[in-house]
Amino acid sequence: AQSVAQPEDQVNVAEGNPLTVKCTYSVSGNPYLFWYVQYPNRGLQFLLKYITGDNLVKGSYGFEAEFNKSQTSFHLKKPSALVSDSALYFCAVRDSNDYKLSFGAGTTVTVRA
Amino acid sequence: ETGVTQSPTHLIKTRGQQVTLRCSSQSGHNTVSWYQQALGQGPQFIFQYYREEENGRGNFPPRFSGLQFPNYSSELNVNALELDDSALYLCASSQMGLGEYIQYFGAGTRLSVL
Numbered sequence: 001a002q003s004v005a006q007p008e009d010q011v012n013v014a015e016g017n018p019l020t021v022k023c024t025y026s027v028s029g030n031p032y033l034f035w036y037v038q039y040p041n042r043g044l045q046f047l048l049k050y051i052t053g054d055n056l057v058k059g060s061y062g063f064e065a066e067f068n069k070s071q072t073s074f075h076l077k078k079p080s081a082l083v084s085d086s087a088l089y090f091c092a093v094r095d096s097n098d099y100k101l102s103f104g105a106g107t108t109v110t111v112r113a
Numbered sequence: 114e115t116g117v118t119q120s121p122t123h124l125i126k127t128r129g130q131q132v133t134l135r136c137s138s139q140s141g142h143n144t145v146s147w148y149q150q151a152l153g154q155g156p157q158f159i160f161q162y163y164r165e166e167e168n169g170r171g172n173f174p175p176r177f178s179g180l181q182f183p184n185y186s187s188e189l190n191v192n193a194l195e196l197d198d199s200a201l202y203l204c205a206s207s208q209m210g211l212g213e214y215i216q217y218f219g220a221g222t223r224l225s226v227l
Contacts, residue, residue: 004155032214043117043203043218044156051214090155094214099169100146101205101216103155 002027002095006104014112019081021107023074023091030096033074035065038088038106047089050074061085081111116140117206117219125225126194134189134222138206144168145187146216147179150201162187163209191224199226 036044048059116139148156158171162181205216
C-alpha cells in the first residue's frame with residue numbers, strides 16, 4: 001500500500017518570505033514523488049518530480065523540493081513567495097512497481113501582500 | 114495548458130441515473146487515468162487504461178467503468194448514480210514506457226448528483 005500525508009491544511013506566508021509545504025509518504029518499493037498545484041476551477045498542474053538521482057529537484061515557477069529517504073519526506077519549497085503562488089498544493093507518490101498515483105489531502109497556501 | 118481536454122465541464126444528474134464523461138489525451142500519450150476528487154479532498158485513483166485495456170483499478174465499485182479508444186481518448190461511465198458520486202472527475206494522460214512518469218491532468222468535469 002502507498003500513502004501520502006500533508007500535515008498542514010493551510011500555510012500562510014508574507015510575500016517575499018520563504019514558503020515550505022510539508023509532505024511525507026509511505027511505499028513498499030522505491031518512491032516516485034510529485035508535486036502538483038491546483039487553482040480554483042482548474043485541473044492539476046505538474047510542478048516537479050523526483051524519480052532518482054539528486055535529492056534536490058527544481059521545478060516550475062521557482063519551486064524546488066528535497067527528497068529525504070530516511071525521513072520519507074518530500075517537502076516543497078520556494079525561497080521567495082509571490083501572491084500568485086496562492087493555491088492548493090498536492091503531494092503525490094507512486095510506487096516504482098505500481099501504476100497509480102496516491103495523493104495527499106492538499107495544503108492551501110495563502111501568500112499575503 | 115496540458116493538451117488534455119475533458120467534456121462536459123459541468124453536469125447535473127439525479128440519483129439513479131447514468132453518466133458518461135469524456136477525455137481526450139495529450140498528443141503522443143497512450144495511457145489514461147481517471148481520478149475522483151471530492152470536495153476538500155485529494156484525488157482518488159479510479160482506474161487506468163493502456164492500449165484499450167483496464168490496466169489497474171482503485172477501490173471503486175463495478176458501476177464505475179471505462180473505455181479507451183484506438184486514438185487513446187477515453188470515457189468514464191458511472192451507473193446508478195449516488196449522492197456521494199458528486200465530485201470533480203479528473204482525467205490524466207501519460208506515456209507508458211520510455212521512462213516518462215508524469216501524468217498530465219485535464220481541467221475536470223464537475224458532477225453534481227441531486
